[in-house]
Amino acid sequence: MNLPTAPDADSMTETSQNDRVVLLENVSVRYRAPEERIRSFKEFAIRFIQRRVRFKEFLALDDINLEIQPGEIFGIIGRNGAGKSTILKVISRVLVPTHGRVWIKGRVSPLLELGAGFHPELTGRENIFLNGALLGHSRQDIQERMDDILEFAELGAFIEAPIRSYSSGMTGRLGFAVASAWEPEILLVDEILSVGDEAFRIKSRKRMEYFRSLNATTVLVTHQMKTVEELCNRVAWIERGKIRIIGQPKEVVKAYLKG
C-alpha cells in the first residue's frame, strides 16, 4: 500500500496521504421529511408556493470525521439508531451523504445483506449469477469463482434446486459463499456473522482471518463489547450521529458502558 497517487493532494486534512483506505470528511446524512404527510403533487405544489411546506429534519450522521488505516479492524459501537449502520451505508456507496466527502481506496465488500436479490424460484446456481452480478461482478468473474463458491456453500445437489426449497441456513451459506468469494480490500460487517451451523461458522471465521492476512481492512459494527475488545484495533463510539470518542477499544468500551 505505497501508492502515493495524489487524489487527495488538495485535501484539507493533515495526515499522511497514503496510509488510509477510508476517509470521511465532515460527513452528514440528513433525512428530510415533510412534517405533515403531503399526499399529492397538487397539494405539495400549492403549499410550496404558499411556502407552507415545513420539513422535519433528522440528522442520521452529523459532521463525522473519520480515517481508517489499511489492515485495521475498526469497530463502531453505539446504541440503536445512533447512526452506526448509516456509516456502513455511506462507505458502501448506498447513501451519498448530504454534506461532506467520502473517499475510499479499494474494493469494498459489504457482508451486510447476504443474498440480496435472491429469487426463490431460481436455482442456487442461477442465484449465484444474479447475486454476483448485483455485487458488481461480471459473468466471467463469477464463472471463474464458481467451483470455490460451490465448495464453500456445501449445498451438493441442492445447487440445482430452486432456493425456495432451501432451509434458512442453506440460503445463508450460499449468500456468504458468494459475498466472500472475492478477496476484498475493505470488508464491511454488521454484527459478527452467525450463518449456518457451528462448523460453517468456524469456516467463515477462517475465511475472514485469511482476508486479514491479505491486509484487508475491516469495519465492524457490533453490540458485543467482548468482540470489540478482542478483535478491534480502534473503536469509535457513535451517539446521535456524532462521534463521542475514537480510541483504543478498552478505553472506549469503558466510557461507553459508563454512558
Place this chain on the structure above:
Amino acid sequence: MGTSAKTIIYDSAKRGSPAIEELRDIFQYRDLIYQFVRRDVVTRYKRSILGIAWTLIQPLGMMVIISLVFSQVFNRVEGYPIYLLSGLITWTFFSQTTSATIHQMVWGGVLLKKIYLPSTAFAVSATGTGLVNLTISLAPLLILAAINHIPLNSSLLFLPVSMLLLATFSLGLGLLISTLAVFFPDIAEMYQVALLGWMYLTPIIYPANVVSEGMRAWFTLNPMYYFIQMMRAPIYEGTLPPLSIIQTGAVIAISTLVIGWIIFSNKSDEFAYRA
C-alpha cells in the same frame, strides 16, 4: 472490475456529471441487466406445467379473442385482426415497460437501500424484458398475418429499428415519470389512469380514418402515434413507414431518453433516502 490490479478510488468530492457517471456505471453493470432480464423472463412461467410455452400461447390466445370481438365492430377494415394486433403489442410493450419501471422504483427500491447498484438498472432491465416479450409475441402475430393473407415481405427487416426507437422512448418516459413518482407516489396511480385514456386517443383499436380530418391532426401530437405506425407499416401494410414518421419518431425517442436520463440521474442520489 474483477481481478484487475488497479486500485479503485472512489471520491464523492470528485464526481463528474451524474448523467455521464450513471452511463458508465450501467455499462459496468451490464451483466446485471442481463441477469435481471433473465430472471424476469424465466421466473414468470417457472411453476406452470407448460412453462416457457406460455410466452407464445398467452399472446396468441389473447390475440384470437380480441380480434374476434373487435372484428365484428370494424368488419370493413381489411385484415383487421392484424391491424389491431400490430398496434396492440406495441402499446402493451409501452405500457408494461413504463409501468414496471415506475413500480420498481417506487416499491422495489429496497435493493437500492441495501447494496450499491446503478439506479437506472431497474428501468433498463424492464425495457430489456419488454423487448424480449415483444419479440416473442411477434411470432404468433406473423403466423396470424400469414393466415389472414397479409403479404409478409422484406420490410419486416425494418422492425428492429422500430422496436429500438419505441424502447428508447419508453425508457426515457419511464425514467421521467418514475423520478416524479419516487417523490410523489400518487403519480404512479395517476399514470395508470392516464395510460388508459392515452390508449383510446391513439389509433390502436380503431382505424385512423374513422375520426374526422380535423381530429386526425391531433394524432401528430401523440408520440405513440409515430411508434405505432412504425411497427404497423411493416407488419400490416408490408411497407416501410414514411420517412417523416421515422424522423419525427427518432427525434421524440432520443430527446425523451436524453431528458429522462439526465433528470433521473441528477435525482438518483436521493432515491436511497426515500422510504
